[in-house]
Amino acid sequence: MRREGGKLCLTDHWHYGSSGRHSTKAAAQRDAIQSWQDFTNLEYGRSWAFFSRAASKKVGCSQTAAGWSCDVEARACKR
Numbered sequence: 552m553r554r555e556g557g558k559l560c561l562t563d564h565w566h567y568g569s570s571g572r573h574s575t576k577a578a579a580q581r582d583a584i585q586s587w588q589d590f591t592n593l594e595y596g597r598s599w600a601f602f603s604r605a606a607s608k609k610v611g612c613s614q615t616a617a618g619w620s621c622d623v624e625a626r627a628c629k630r
Contacts, residue, residue, distance in 0.1 A: 560606045560628035566591050572618035579612055579619035591627050599627040 553562050568587030573579040584602045592600035602608070605625035612621040 555606055555628065558604055558606070558628040558630055561626045563626075565607075565624050565626055566594070567622065567624045569622045570620050572615075572620055574618055576612050576614070576619045576621070579621040580610060580623075583610070583621040583623045587623050587625065595627060598629040601629075604628045604630065 552559055554560075566587055568583045568585070568590065570579040570582035570586065573582060587602055588600045602623070602625060606628050608623065608625040610621060610623050612619055
């Protein structure tokens with residue numbers, strides 16, 4: 552762990568989240584972020600489970616005829 556911008560962050564451990572199919576990109580992003588937060592909360596606890604505080608965030612989305620889906624990854628951080 553190390554301090555980054557006033558937060559304590561994991562240095563080499565990434566968490567991932569993904570969404571199901573949604574009619575909008577925004578809904579798919581929210582679902583993927585919630586997936587990341589749920590897993591991070593389970594593994595490290597609530598103080599680590601805020602995607603808004605995470606470091607090295609990556610978000611990727613794609614659209615098919617079935618709808619939008621997104622994947623996110625980031626290193627967890629806490630204040």
